[in-house]
Amino acid sequence: MNGKTLYFAAAVGTAWLWAMNSPALTLEYQFYPTQTVPSSQTWTANFGTDDSETIIPNHYLQITDNDSGDPGYFYTRSVPVGDINSETDWQVRTQVRLTSYGSSPADRGLYSMFVGDGSNLVIWGMRLDGSGNTRVFHATSIGGENTLAASVTGNPFLEIVSTKTTGANPGSFSDDTVLLQVFDFGGNLLGSATQNLGNIGIASSTRQVLFGLSASPSFGTAQVIGATFGIGENAPLIIPEPAAAALGLFGGLLLWRRMRQR
């Protein structure tokens, strides 16, 4: 065995050990390129009879909750017991906007995402405030506001990322933090809030991830381009619409030509 082979064997051994110690799993809904509903991408759809789920071609998935009595369309997948526990790092990501909203009481989220790690549920929510702003927040167990991350003028599409990081103590989740970040589509950070998992975790044995209109007193419409989850790794990036991707490629070509001409 020469030096090169030894190095390769050591690298493989390290990778295998890392995989054994840190199970990693991604779960995702991507509107592009197939433009299908989440149930066509292995998600379980939950909804009431009055609610609707529509593909708006070349744009987004549109979901509507039509009543204050039950939730609207939301989507779940279970996470195998070996892939998550309360000390697992995770990240969730979505691109979404709300186009209508109502609720009583008024602080309840409409669109939300959650991760259940077998000990805690961690939820963030999103609503309109009645004064023309979109609010994104760490949520309480009933979907109300716990800690505001951003209040954004109007209702533009936003990219929302929540990242859970295990603290220094690997035996306890009480020192773990959850960072909730809100970006515009230019990549600008519009607001963020960090909370301790001990303050926002809701005791639950559920091992599941969720996105959609999961709060019952609220109602309204959300438009969704993607929702992705990384368990033990970063959440996958959301696939842009083909026209935007082509434009990006075109821009890249122009830059390359300009650099070559220097």
Ligand SMILES: [Ca+2]
């Ligand atoms: Ca409903």
Ligand SMILES: [Ca+2]
């Ligand atoms: Ca910890």
Ligand SMILES: [Ca+2]
């Ligand atoms: Ca509802």
